[in-house]
Amino acid sequence: MYQTLLLDADGTLFDFDAAERRAFEKTCGAMGLAYTEGFYRRYQAANAACWRKYEKGEITKPQLQYDRFAALVDFSDPAAANEAYVGFLARGSQLMPESVPVLTALKAMTPARKCCIITNGIDRVQRQRLRDSAIAPLIDGIVTSEEAGAVKPAAGFFEYAFRKLGLTEKGDALVVGDSMITDIAGGANYGLDTCLVDYEGSYGGEAPRPTHVIRRLTDLLALV
Numbered sequence: 001m002y003q004t005l006l007l008d009a010d011g012t013l014f015d016f017d018a019a020e021r022r023a024f025e026k027t028c029g030a031m032g033l034a035y036t037e038g039f040y041r042r043y044q045a046a047n048a049a050c051w052r053k054y055e056k057g058e059i060t061k062p063q064l065q066y067d068r069f070a071a072l073v074d075f076s077d078p079a080a081a082n083e084a085y086v087g088f089l090a091r092g093s094q095l096m097p098e099s100v101p102v103l104t105a106l107k108a109m110t111p112a113r114k115c116c117i118i119t120n121g122i123d124r125v126q127r128q129r130l131r132d133s134a135i136a137p138l139i140d141g142i143v144t145s146e147e148a149g150a151v152k153p154a155a156g157f158f159e160y161a162f163r164k165l166g167l168t169e170k171g172d173a174l175v176v177g178d179s180m181i182t183d184i185a186g187g188a189n190y191g192l193d194t195c196l197v198d199y200e201g202s203y204g205g206e207a208p209r210p211t212h213v214i215r216r217l218t219d220l221l222a223l224v
């Protein structure tokens with residue numbers, strides 16, 4: 001039914017929570033700071049606030065990367081902390097448990113189907129994580145917000161992805177992701193069918209209604 005799957009990376013195919021936590025722990029070590037669970041939670045809050053500003057177009061990606069460490073006064077050199085963090089993060093390619101079996105099955109069912117990644121993540125980080133991961137041979141393309149010059153959910157991001165991947169028919173593509181804002185609203189606004197991957201079971205019927213809602217990645221096999 002869908003010839004192209006446009007798959008979000010973090011929180012959908014990649015276990016970003018695990019990768020971030022480990023990268024932050026290593027960054028603390030590199031910067032001579034003690035890692036604690038509370039410290040990590042403070043970083044998560046600062047980082048999330050910066051990403052929200054970035055997704056609204058209020059700050060640039062370099063600003064986001066600096067601000068999230070500057071917000072934590074513990075880091076005397078936020079730029080160096082971010083540089084270390086991004087390096088560690090780029091080496092963290094932990095996947096969700098069902099990513100390999102599901103992508104393998106999708107390819108086996110319909111070899112001509114394209115499985116592509118669409119992500120707001122940092123270009124160098126996302127490409128390296130994909131290259132190092134077991135799903136690399138199963139992915140046909142990757143589009144990042146940095147190269148697109150636009151951020152999901154903006155229509156410009158999806159326009160760029162369509163151009164880059166050589167897609168023409170909106171009805172042939174399905175956006176698959178865990179974010180109601182960037183993936184579901186973004187895809188729907190561009191006129192695409194969407195599939196919410198609701199691992200937590202937290203979806204309560206809010207608008208825009210996804211075309212499909214799944215609780216496990218394996219449920220995708222029944223939709224395509």
Ligand SMILES: [Mg+2]
Nearest residue numbers: 008010011178
């Ligand atoms: Mg995501």
